Amino acid sequence: MTPPMPEPPEEHPEPWSPPWVRAAKAGWPVALALVVAVLQVAGTGAAARHQPDRVALDALGYALLLIGPALLVLRRRRPVAAVAGTAAVTVVYLVAGYPYGPVFASWVIACCVAVQAGYRWAAWAGLGAVYLIHLLTTFVLPADWLRAPPSAIVWWQELEVVAWLLLVVSVAELVRFRGERIAAHHAYRQQLKERRANEERLRMARELHDILGHSLSLITVQAGVGLELFDTRPEQAREALATIKATSREALGEVRQVLGTLRGPEAAPRGPAPGLGRLDELTEQADRVGLEVEVHETGRRRGLPPTADLTAFRIVQEALTNVVRHSAARQAAVVLDWTDPAALLVEIVDPGPAVLGDAGGTGSGLAGMRERVAAFGGTIEAGRLPNGGFRVRATLPTAEAEGK
Incomplete structure (x- = not known):
């Protein structure tokens, strides 16, 4: 009897992703927001000491630094709203002339989560909007329109900013692509597992059909012989009953072997395999x-x-x-x-x-x-x-x- 088909190796319950992405996608909805809030407030406060030409942090500045992380609570249920909200907060912060720092953290996390969730257009739109406002406040708007003088950045230095943004988006896209590949691989493995299970059920059905069909045919013939000769030739009827008993015993043994495969490969066969x-x-x-x-x-x-x-x-x-x-x-x-x-x-x-x-x-x-x-x-x-x-x-x- 053919051994049961091997099962595929145990699958991972979820596609792999970096810890910070897992934290952003699922779990710690409030804890992550608190961590990012502390990072933005403390980091921006430290960075402000080296930017005397920027507007000092006031109540509005601290509020903006806290609103962005607070919006991350919505990143799972409303990823587009989280991107739009954090982008708007970042834009207001830049236009207000507050010091540069990790204020971009909540916005970057929201964009990465949106990419992971399949809302790539929202992430790209948020990145484009924030970068466009940065260009306007740095190179286009008159200085007297701004609360702080434009940063002394030449055009070639903008390549660093562009490279940084592309790096963030590329990492998010790579993680998304890897997640989709892993999910597709898991789906394929699941389909393969189901197909093998169906093939095994079909194999067992064929085995049972052949075993029972052959045995029951012999039993039916012998039962008819026994009934016909029961009164006139009891010895031949006895032989027919003995044949029925032997055939039934052999059929039961083979059926047990077939059904024994349901217990797993460790179930030893009780008789020689048919051949x-x-x-x-x-x-x-x-x-x-x-x-x-x-x-x-x-x-x-x-x-x-x-x-x-x-x-x-x-x-x-x-x-x-x-x-x-x-x-x-x-x-x-x-x-x-x-x-x-x-x-x-x-x-x-x-x-x-x-x-x-x-x-x-x-x-x-x-x-x-x-x-x-x-x-x-x-x-x-x-x-x-x-x-x-x-x-x-x-x-x-x-x-x-x-x-x-």
């Missing part, structure tokens, strides 16, 4: 219900990959089950052709004729065969013969073929 090594069991079971099976092998038998070995076994099992259900034949032939080193040819021939009427079954046996064979690149043909019989012919790749 061509158990072909004699199939012929014996068929013989109990009056179907004589002849096995013909051409070439030297060799080892098969577990999946191919199981598939070959299930094909023979399903084909013989269909003979019991749908054919009046009391003979069938199984041919195993090993002459091709790259493939194994499995052929089951039912000489017919077919049984008229509904013989039971779900009608998905041939579809299950095709799914099994197609899963690893094999081919299968199934169809009626001119004499009224039926033939199943499958070509299964071997280890040599898989290695090419």
